[in-house]
Amino acid sequence: MKKSSILLISCLAIACGPKKELPVKPEAAETPVALAVKKDARMIGPEKPAEQTLIEEAIEKLQANADMPCIGYWVGMFGKNKINIAIAEIKDGKAVGYTVCAGNFRPVAGTVTVDQDIYRIVLDEPGTDKYDGHFIFAIYPKNNSLEGTWTPFKKGIVADKTFTLTKRAYAYNVENGMFPESSSRLLTESDVSNLNEEELGFMRNEIYARHGYSFKDLQDRRQFDTVAWYVPMGIDIREKLTDIEVQNIDLIYRYEEYYHENYDSYGR
Numbered sequence: 001m002k003k004s005s006i007l008l009i010s011c012l013a014i015a016c017g018p019k020k021e022l023p024v025k026p027e028a029a030e031t032p033v034a035l036a037v038k039k040d041a042r043m044i045g046p047e048k049p050a051e052q053t054l055i056e057e058a059i060e061k062l063q064a065n066a067d068m069p070c071i072g073y074w075v076g077m078f079g080k081n082k083i084n085i086a087i088a089e090i091k092d093g094k095a096v097g098y099t100v101c102a103g104n105f106r107p108v109a110g111t112v113t114v115d116q117d118i119y120r121i122v123l124d125e126p127g128t129d130k131y132d133g134h135f136i137f138a139i140y141p142k143n144n145s146l147e148g149t150w151t152p153f154k155k156g157i158v159a160d161k162t163f164t165l166t167k168r169a170y171a172y173n174v175e176n177g178m179f180p181e182s183s184s185r186l187l188t189e190s191d192v193s194n195l196n197e198e199e200l201g202f203m204r205n206e207i208y209a210r211h212g213y214s215f216k217d218l219q220d221r222r223q224f225d226t227v228a229w230y231v232p233m234g235i236d237i238r239e240k241l242t243d244i245e246v247q248n249i250d251l252i253y254r255y256e257e258y259y260h261e262n263y264d265s266y267g268r
Helices: 003-016 050-064 197-210 218-224 243-261
Strands: 072-078 081-091 094-101 104-115 118-124 133-140 145-152 161-168
Touching: 050 081, 050 094, 050 104, 081 118, 081 161, 081 218, 094 118, 197 218, 197 243
Parallel strands: none
Antiparallel strands: 072 081, 072 161, 081 094, 094 104, 104 118, 118 133, 133 145, 145 161
16 A cells, blocks of 8 residues: 555544543633732731720711701811711700811810801810810801810910811712722722832722721821812721632732832832
């Protein structure tokens, strides 16, 4: 038999035999799978401070009195920082509440007088901190505005403040911010792999800002104090983080660490 015939028979035999399956490239899952986190953001840091417990107790009181026009969160710029003056209760000419500003909580208490639907309120901070002071302001319910002044008890420590605040409702909203996906769904590596160090930090901080965390760090504060949707609500919001947010914070942290370890080649 000629060589060409033998070759043809061999090729036919191979063609008629069982086909060899080629490896199939796995497709990416439609949604990422939740994994065990290296750092649980709800566990990072010290125990919840007593001041945050006082805030939560005051919020319960505030919600119980929410039908009164002065009760609620009065929010706006206080010098270079955003402040939330929360008035929790007005009763028998007395007012109690607290302030959240620049990562600090201060209880306030004082007096209230009403003159032609204008509430004139005088509140004092405890005086146990060198930055404590004295609030005098008027609330105009029809205009939804608060106007007043603050003076420190100790002169020369910080400057007096004049401010105008607006009554604001707070609601956690996963759609707020430049990176809403960091609260609304599990992030994938492709969501963060090309972000630089500043963008990664902003994405992570934005998760905390949605819960109303009041940042102590000046640079972090500046990122959110001028953002319209941001309301400083507390100094420890870790318990409010969702499982999705905990997973995403862990992923962001890992990429921030990777960025520091591989600065020259990261994201290029």
